[in-house]
Amino acid sequence: MSQQEGARTRPEPISGLYLNPVGQRRLDFQQACGALFGKLRVAGGIEEAGAMLEAEAADVLVLDLERFEPGIDLPLLADLVARREGAPVLLLCPFTNARWLPSLMAHGPLHYVIGPLAPEQLREEVAARLHAGFAPAAPATPAEEELAALLGVRSDAQQALAEADDSIRFAERLCVALLGWPGVVHASMFQLREGKDLRLEAQSGQPAFLPGARGLDLTAVLGRGERLLQSPLRHAFPGLLAAAGGETALLDAPEKAGEAELAATLRGHGVEMVLGLPIPASGPGAPRGALCLMFGERRAFSQAQLAACDDLAQLAAFGLRMAELMRESEELLGRVTQLATLDALTGVANRRHGEFLMEQEIRRARRYRVPLALIAFDIDRFRNINDSFGHPVGDVVLRTVADTARLLLRSSDVLVRSGGEEFQVIAPHTSAIDGLKMAEKLRAAIEGTEMPGCDHVTISLGVAQLGETESGDSLAVRVNAALARAKRAGRNCVELAMQ
Known part of the structure; x- marks a missing residue:
């Protein structure tokens, strides 16, 4: 081979431009990779790099993205990549922020190396890409x-x-x-x-x-x-x-x-x-x-x-x-259901929900042939409490009565606020005699409970057991009649409804 032929096949020296805003990084790159280039220039700013490329083209543009901010520098760097018009661009990208890659890839073809890298590793990575001529690597999968x-x-x-x-x-x-x-x-x-x-x-x-x-x-x-x-x-x-x-x-x-x-x-x-x-x-x-x-x-x-x-x-x-x-949505539905079914003051079932639950328990009692009792009670002379001590004290009394009653009831029982100072207890699997015992416990417990603001209160109660063919309305009429008899009998007592 002649000297002229050898000269024609010898690769041309590669010129490069390295961009990074940190002076020490520019110096480190020159020391690690400068010998790989026939001519290597460095720039500390994006506009400076653009001016240098306008004055003299570079075979390879190396963008070291360390210390650049995507929110601030991305538009100018993207413009710099776009102006390369397909000429080789190599990104040195920190592994902690790979968002640079798709953002800059959208503006032109480029290759990347993930950092941080030791100087010898950086030299090997850059040399490998220069040697390959920046040809795209064959994917492992077709x-x-x-x-x-x-x-x-x-x-x-x-x-x-x-x-x-x-x-x-x-x-x-x-x-x-x-x-x-x-x-x-x-x-x-x-x-x-x-x-x-x-x-x-x-x-x-x-x-x-x-x-x-x-x-x-x-x-x-x-x-x-x-x-x-x-x-x-x-x-x-x-x-x-x-x-x-x-x-x-x-x-x-x-x-x-x-x-x-x-x-x-x-x-x-x-x-x-x-x-x-x-x-x-x-x-x-x-x-x-x-x-x-x-x-x-x-x-x-x-x-x-x-x-x-x-x-x-x-x-x-x-x-x-x-x-x-x-x-x-589930939480909202639960809240709406709570508002629709519970009494806002006492937290027990409201009247409408109580009527629904009563119908359910009546059907269950009919199907399984088990007893069902209903207890109705109200607070004696409650109007006097409101008149003497004020409605806020009356509200406290209602809550305290409800809380006291709930502590005595079984998990299967349902406490309902059916009116202003009126309550009901739906008691499944409970006969009239057992209902009377439960009502007496309620009466004694509430009588012995201190009521903030007004000392003590008493309640009057009526008890009824569901008849074999009786409706919920009929049961409610009988138990309210028994409650009225307890009021007439002097209050603070329990009466059993007549069949």
């Missing part, structure tokens, strides 16, 4: 197969919404669906609960595939399953980083987290890469939690794959919001 798998994962994840009435069941089904992504060996969901910190909601993993390895349990890895915002690994584990800070975290080598024990544990379970995806809130503020995917091999993500990750996080947010709405 593109068609990967696309089909991702569509399947999305479909299964959408089906998990059928369980969105319960956040735990939804999280479990979603984690199982995420295992359909090629290369994923473990999937988990963290949820940030208001006032209760961050907890591991669900996790699912592939069977252990390393010899002697057990299935991966994040509770053991993190040392806890709840109050994870206080975990010592909050700064290192991508799932916790994403949930706490709201930024995507991509750890493409466990050692980069700076926690040797965590790295050894993950490696021991065959985990080579961890991706933490924040689950966005419905408005401003902290995220709802995070999805965490662990891969059995290191890989580079495309823009489409990162977009699919974002879709899955949005779907998780939708599912958790549905679960929250269902829970709020």
